[in-house]
Amino acid sequence: AQKITQTQPGMFVQEKEAVTLDCTYDTSDPSYGLFWYKQPSSGEMIFLIYQGSYDQQNATEGRYSLNFQKARKSANLVISASQLGDSAMYFCAMREGIDNFNKFYFGSGTKLNVKP
Amino acid sequence: GAVVSQHPSRVICKSGTSVKIECRSLDFQATTMFWYRQFPKQSLMLMATSNEGSKATYEQGVEKDKFLINHASLTLSTLTVTSAHPEDSSFYICSAKDPRQFSYNSPLHFGNGTRLTVT
Numbered sequence: 540a541q542k543i544t545q546t547q548p549g550m551f552v553q554e555k556e557a558v559t560l561d562c563t564y565d566t567s568d569p570s571y572g573l574f575w576y577k578q579p580s581s582g583e584m585i586f587l588i589y590q591g592s593y594d595q596q597n598a599t600e601g602r603y604s605l606n607f608q609k610a611r612k613s614a615n616l617v618i619s620a621s622q623l624g625d626s627a628m629y630f631c632a633m634r635e636g637i638d639n640f641n642k643f644y645f646g647s648g649t650k651l652n653v654k655p
Numbered sequence: 656g657a658v659v660s661q662h663p664s665r666v667i668c669k670s671g672t673s674v675k676i677e678c679r680s681l682d683f684q685a686t687t688m689f690w691y692r693q694f695p696k697q698s699l700m701l702m703a704t705s706n707e708g709s710k711a712t713y714e715q716g717v718e719k720d721k722f723l724i725n726h727a728s729l730t731l732s733t734l735t736v737t738s739a740h741p742e743d744s745s746f747y748i749c750s751a752k753d754p755r756q757f758s759y760n761s762p763l764h765f766g767n768g769t770r771l772t773v774t
Binding site: 572574576581582583584586589591630632642643645646647648650 | 763
């Protein structure tokens with residue numbers, strides 16, 4: 540079974556609007572971390588936001604917030620007030636356990652296009 | 656923040672030659688680095704985990720003799736694509752975790768990637 544599922548290959552959003560990128564995960568480990576990365580066309584991977592499995596509150600970082608629904612095993616990324624520079628691929632990732640060297644599993648990504 | 660540097664950013668080589676890609680942690684010591692491969696418009700596929708001073712751990716289906724990984728120091732891991740062929744053309748990207756950051760929530764820090772084209 541897929542560890543991380545992103546069901547939206549591509550998304551369009553109007554500039555200044557909010558957009559939600561979906562991510563569901565599969566794990567039986569009670570301790571895990573969920574991460575979102577942005578990959579512009581240049582290729583670098585930019586860390587955006589983190590949510591831990593024991594965190595009681597949804598994570599927020601500036602215009603990024605994470606809608607964490609543990610029972611549904613979903614960790615959707617919400618980008619508020621979209622900007623043209625937000626156009627990129629977005630990857631959801633999970634690390635199971637708390638070992639410092641555990642592998643990260645990545646979803647297939649969502650390509651976001653912000654329209655002016 | 657933690658910085659990972661990867662070189663070269665682009666390389667074009669002829670079929671049959673070998674190519675070495677370097678991944679350096681600039682401001683921290685990385686006992687473990689991860690090498691990923693990414694095909695166009697696809698996700699990152701973990702190729703191997705590089706451990707300083709020991710053999711790399713390869714993921715299933717990744718040819719050890721084709722993709723040689725050496726992690727000779729705490730700040731440098733190298734990936735050598737041996738006898739490269741056009742099907743090895745891809746985007747290769749390395750990453751590491753900063754051990755100074757609490758492990759539970761510390762992200763992977765990525766290099767900028769290497770775009771390999773084999774002609």
